Amino acid sequence: xxxxIGLRNSIDLAKKMAKKKKIAFSLLETRNxxxxxxxxxxxTPVKGNTVYLVxxxxxxxxxxxxxxxxxxRGARAxxxxxxxxxxxxxxxxxxxxxxxDGEVISSRHMALLLERSLDExxxxxxxxxxxxxxxxxxxxxxxxxxxxxxxxxxxDKKFPKNTVIIGPDEESFQWALVxxxxxxxxxxxxxxxxxxxxKVNIKIKExxxxxxxxxxxxxxxxxxGHTMVETVKELKRRKVKAVHCICVHGxxxxxxxxxxxxxxxxxxxxxxxxxxxxxxxxxxxxxxKELR
Ligand code: R5P
Numbered sequence: 001x002x003x004x005i006g007l008r009n010s011i012d013l014a015k016k017m018a019k020k021k022k023i024a025f026s027l028l029e030t031r032n033x034x035x036x037x038x039x040x041x042x043x044t045p046v047k048g049n050t051v052y053l054v055x056x057x058x059x060x061x062x063x064x065x066x067x068x069x070x071x072x073r074g075a076r077a078x079x080x081x082x083x084x085x086x087x088x089x090x091x092x093x094x095x096x097x098x099x100x101d102g103e104v105i106s107s108r109h110m111a112l113l114l115e116r117s118l119d120e121x122x123x124x125x126x127x128x129x130x131x132x133x134x135x136x137x138x139x140x141x142x143x144x145x146x147x148x149x150x151x152x153x154x155x156d157k158k159f160p161k162n163t164v165i166i167g168p169d170e171e172s173f174q175w176a177l178v179x180x181x182x183x184x185x186x187x188x189x190x191x192x193x194x195x196x197x198x199k200v201n202i203k204i205k206e207x208x209x210x211x212x213x214x215x216x217x218x219x220x221x222x223x224x225g226h227t228m229v230e231t232v233k234e235l236k237r238r239k240v241k242a243v244h245c246i247c248v249h250g251x252x253x254x255x256x257x258x259x260x261x262x263x264x265x266x267x268x269x270x271x272x273x274x275x276x277x278x279x280x281x282x283x284x285x286x287x288x289k290e291l292r
Contacts, residue, residue, distance in 0.1 A: 057091035225256025
């Protein structure tokens, strides 16, 4: 038998997937002991079953990761037949290089923890920049799904045909350009210089008539929001009609949503890989299809 088990960060998404795929849904009961340690209990026996453990690694990336690893190992100890980690947002992927001497390349260690606990991994738009594919990180089968078609459908439904799609930095072409191509919109990719987690500089493409244009900026992640905020500001200076921000993973840390609204973003939309008030694009169908 197959079971979809919702962990702390992804209960709603897991329920939707179970309904779409007509697979039994169950919970991993989770609470914290007074000292902060996690208590985990499978609400339904997992013995002999294929279990899909659904857990996004945000919010609280460190505890979420530990709970997923403990759940996977616990399921194995209780006799589960196959353990698939469905991790809509895979944290730590941006720590993919030693930028300064002594830095730990955390993405590698996150991958080691997961591959030693799971049989397979399914994730959505992982931040692949210095890694070309998940197989460079994981020795277990690791499937990358992409939200681009769902994002494209959303834009097609909500925005006029002449809306210009912007990728705020060189890496964002994987989302911005692909989405624009799917719905035959114009796409422009900017360049970004990041001097720290909270300081970015966006270089806009000159020689384009921005005035009066409706704009959608697309990126994989909005974290502190600085990438989007600086892009919105640059575009507003050029008198565009309206700027909207769309991302796959709406981390929205440190008041990012408020900062974006203040900078003049007309709307901020994300996919439901992470619980967020900005979630408007449902990926439960996309992920459910992959549960074979
Ligand atoms: C990094 O290159 C990603 O694609 C995003 O642009 C980045 O994570 C956004 O971070 P923030 O919102 O903190 O600028």
